Amino acid sequence: PPVPLFSPRHTSRFLSIWTLTLPLTLIATMGPSGALVAHPLICWALIGSEEVGHIIEEPFGSQVGGVLSFTKDRRTTSESLPLLKFCKQIQGDIQQIEEKWITAHKSRLGSVGSPDFANAGWADDGGMGDG
Numbered sequence: 001p002p003v004p005l006f007s008p009r010h011t012s013r014f015l016s017i018w019t020l021t022l023p024l025t026l027i028a029t030m031g032p033s034g035a036l037v038a039h040p041l042i043c044w045a046l047i048g049s050e051e052v053g054h055i056i057e058e059p060f061g062s063q064v065g066g067v068l069s070f071t072k073d074r075r076t077t078s079e080s081l082p083l084l085k086f087c088k089q090i091q092g093d094i095q096q097i098e099e100k101w102i103t104a105h106k107s108r109l110g111s112v113g114s115p116d117f118a119n120a121g122w123a124d125d126g127g128m129g130d131g
Contacts, residue, residue, distance in 0.1 A: 008054060015050055019043045 022042065026035035 008057065011050060011053075015046060019046065 019039075019042070023035050023039050026038055030038060
């Protein structure tokens with residue numbers, strides 16, 4: 001199930017406040033020079049982990065504000081798993097296999113041409129046929 005919107009927002013707000021107040025504690029325990037070194041490293045680790053969490057929550061990408069943005073005729077999303085690209089590649093491979101099969105069996109097909117997959121139960125019903 002998808003993660004509710006308030007959860008990542010709450011985590012981001014909490015992390016922002018926590019990292020802004022962290023130097024107060026670090027200075028008291030490590031001194032100013034230790035806090036100056038430790039604070040950026042801690043923030044980098046925590047904010048990087050949060051970003052990985054956002055990517056894991058939306059592996060197929062998301063539309064910012066419900067709108068896709070276009071740059072130089074390319075769709076821009078934040079997808080880490082380009083599912084649409086994979087599906088189009090698989091579709092092209094299947095079409096090539098079908099064309100090779102038809103070419104190889106053209107003598108058996110005769111004047112019929114392409115086999116009628118819709119009547120053979122291969123329609124867009126998940127291969128379940130009419131029943």
